[in-house]
Amino acid sequence: MARPQQFDREVVLQKAMQLFWQQGYAATSMSELIAAMDMRPGSIYSAFENKQALLLEVLDYYSQQGHAQVCLVLDEAKSSREAFARLLASMVHEMTCETPAKGCLIVNMLLELSNVNEEAGAHLRRHLQATKDLFRQALVKADEAGELRPGQNPDVAAVFLLGTVYSLRVMGRAAASQEEMRILCDQSIHHVFLNQQD
Amino acid sequence: MARPQQFDREVVLQKAMQLFWQQGYAATSMSELIAAMDMRPGSIYSAFENKQALLLEVLDYYSQQGHAQVCLVLDEAKSSREAFARLLASMVHEMTCETPAKGCLIVNMLLELSNVNEEAGAHLRRHLQATKDLFRQALVKADEAGELRPGQNPDVAAVFLLGTVYSLRVMGRAAASQEEMRILCDQSIHHVFLNQQD
DNA sequence: TGATTAATTGAACGTTCATTCAACAATTAT
DNA sequence: ATAATTGTTGAATGAACGTTCAATTAATCA
Secondary structure: OOOOOOOOHHHHHHHHHHHHHHHOOOOOOHHHHHHHHOOOHHHHHHHHOOHHHHHHHHHHHHHHHHHHHHHHHHHHOOOHHHHHHHHHHHHHHHHHOOOOOOOOHHHHHHHHHOOOOHHHHHHHHHHHHHHHHHHHHHHHHHHHOOOEOOOOOHHHHHHHHHHHHHHHHHHHHOOOOHHHHHHHHHHHHHHHEOOOOO | OOOOOOOOHHHHHHHHHHHHHHHOOOOOOHHHHHHHHOOOHHHHHHHHOOHHHHHHHHHHHHHHHHHHHHHHHHHHOOOHHHHHHHHHHHHHHHHHOOOOOOOOHHHHHHHHHOOOOHHHHHHHHHHHHHHHHHHHHHHHHHHHOOOEOOOOOHHHHHHHHHHHHHHHHHHHHOOOOHHHHHHHHHHHHHHHEOOOOO
């Protein structure tokens, strides 16, 4: 028995996410958010509390989507090597299909905010830890299936592959070429996994 | 025949650098710079033009110091393997000796600014390209000395090792452990270089 | 010593920022 | 219809931002 919301929460969250992703947190003003979300100040503040809370909800939304994407790719491939190769390749595509590249919202915000915004920093580190756990989980199976190179183990490989992801995220913002990124991915995959014919 | 400057340009640049490094560009206000540099607004503006120009000079200063440090380490070690191992180890130390870790000014600023500050972005990409060139140059010698693993070459290895540096920079801000960083470094060095006994 | 030059000072400027709120609109329940 | 409830609106708010500038200070030179 009241007036219904005119906006779709997920749609306006995506609009806000695009801006934060492209420009960063501090460089995105409420005026720009108001324009992009097509909402008036009062509506935004009644729906999201304030700019900080809006950011946190955007981060959670991105995080959830990211993890779903990772799980999907890791689960449907027929080997761990192929799974991680596809995951890295999709990131290379993501880092190069737009100019200028937006990079990764999480890594961008980690480097912009982790020292000046404790709450955001905690969200971001939690996400990265969860991603590492997903990697590790997939690599335990890979190890049991004998897919890992001698000297590798799930813990080491998870650190190494997450590091490769970080590299790609930075290279994206550095405007590195697709070729360089592919080289890095190939090297990393080759370092962790046995060749398929083995 | 005029009043001499009261401040040492390098000293106040370092003060400004510390703030930008710790907090980022947007999160560092002129008020904070005024306090840290112990200069009044007019002095800062007459010496550095404005906040943007101050940043660019800080970036150039950091860049110059960074390259000097890289050259030093790469030149004085008795093998390329040891040179890069020491370089990465010093970065691990840099990423973990302070809490919260400041990371790397260049990578921090790249992820905060490259999409919203064209001039800063250009400076940052130029620095990263120069670093890659330094790496490549050292790796050409390593290749000639037969230090590289089969399948490696200076171009590929430079991309890979610069990627490792990016990983460390992000891990620093993610509050990763020294142990994780050491694992990543060991893996990368082992991937690129032959074992010393070979 | 007085003139000249340059550096320093700090109050003040206009702008933009994130945020608030009273008035208004749209829906449901009675 | 009317009351009750909630969402929307947009002008207004105070604070903080980067920046400016007239006045002052400190040095050199004639």
